[in-house]
Amino acid sequence: MLQGFVPFPPEFAADYRAKGYWRDQSLAQEFDAVFKRYADRVALVDGKRTYTYADLDRITDNLALNLLELGLKPQDRVVPTLPNVAEFVILYFALQKLGAIPIAALVTHRYLEISQFVNLSQATACVYPETQGDFAFAPVIDRVQAEHASLKFRIVLGKAGKGEHSLVELIEKPATLKRSELEKIRIDPTDPCIFQLSGGTTGIPKLIPRTNNDYAYNSKVASEAAHVDGDSVLLLVLPIAHNLPLACPGIQGFMFNGGKVVVHANTRPEEMFALIQQHKVTHLKVVPALLIRLINDPSIGKYDLTSLKQIQSGGQRMQPEVRTRTTELIPSAFVQENFGMSEGVLMFVGFDDPADVKLETCGRPICPDDEVRLVDDDGREVAFGEVGELTCRGPYTLRGYYGVPEYNARQFTPDGFYRSGDLMRQHPSGNYIVEGRKKDLINRGGEKISAEEIENLVLMHPAVQNVAIVPMPDANLGERMCAYVILHAGQSLQLKELVAFLLTKEIAKFKLPERLEVLTDFPVSTFGKVSKKALGEMVAARLAQEQAATA
Structure with a gap:
């Protein structure tokens, strides 16, 4: 067992096994059967490249053996920052066969995030594209490797330079090791198979250990709730390593059922519509901001979208008007x-829920043993219909973040319920409604940004005395980021200057403030703390005034 990993209590693990949620098989074992069962079916499409299940089995065997020969070992942590390409899927399953653990990083992450992930996990390998837009990864990985002795292997999707190995070559080069070497590897199904990333409020993200047992069940129960079967076709344009595209039901859930996954590396509406028509896509994953773009794109009427059966929306609350308009434009699809x-x-709205329940709620837990409590600030359960913080535990909910026992003591109740920071109330139907959050986060189009992380960076600017980062409402993305600052005497600061400064800190661009407000003092709560609620109301009022003036 990895030091720093918090396992499920034995009595709960025994119960989850007895009820059939946990099969005590590694993901490698689970998908070994899947690849053979559906051998001749098409599993994966990336542009003009098509892979059957048998192809994936053969190719991932080969890559796993080459990685093993390179020096990767079971339980080694790997940081892949790849776009939505077939190579990510191939790498993911190869790492599962090897027993190595990927960190669910994004291609938009930069030096600050990658360095944190390597440090937190003591990763031995980074896998990255040669470039993403105008950004070159190699100089960043050079620095990360110089700072972290654990990082031994640098694998690039593109032309390999000094000290790098080519991912394509590792995929295509016939392995010299025999497949029996993989069969010798013993993976404990109660060990982590991936580290997802928290949207936590602290400056450093937390690693979420998902075990082989719980992650397989997560995808299977989600695929049932999403009505996935062997004829289902999924189009994936959301960042591929996120939990929703990967496992809810995502790549895992569709492949468990012998379905097809089409990956695409951008979210241009007309390209997506063309892919839906070409591949007769049945399932599409979106965040509300993307769906708003799709239904407002003039090309939507040019394509046959009648194959769509389900549009699954996550990441943030969707306005009922968006769902209603989508149903008018694509009547075949259940949003x-x-x-x-x-x-x-996970909570999903049911296909058979009444119309008002579909419009107003975010669903109900999809497993009978998902235990949910809505509690007040003192940890007491609130009355039905009242707002409380979501706390939960169950067969696929973690029991602790990786390597942070002090933080875990605050985030989990003594009886193992995870304190989510999300505020909810229960609808009369039994479904739940999201009412906000206790966490200090900005939810920008489904990407959760820690206010504290950005505040710490803004405070480094020589003109800034104090800062408060708050969300501001946005019709498309849900929220954008506003930076309220108090400046040192005699100093001035413009938004473009602040953004230029933050870019020198090498953070992902989606974390940059999009509005700057300068104050001489911050409003405070009755407890003497900065009132971010008041600041949020101030910027919302200012935006409303500006919109009214331009109407």
């Missing part, structure tokens, strides 16, 4: 609201 977290529990 399924869901609430999920990389930490575990």
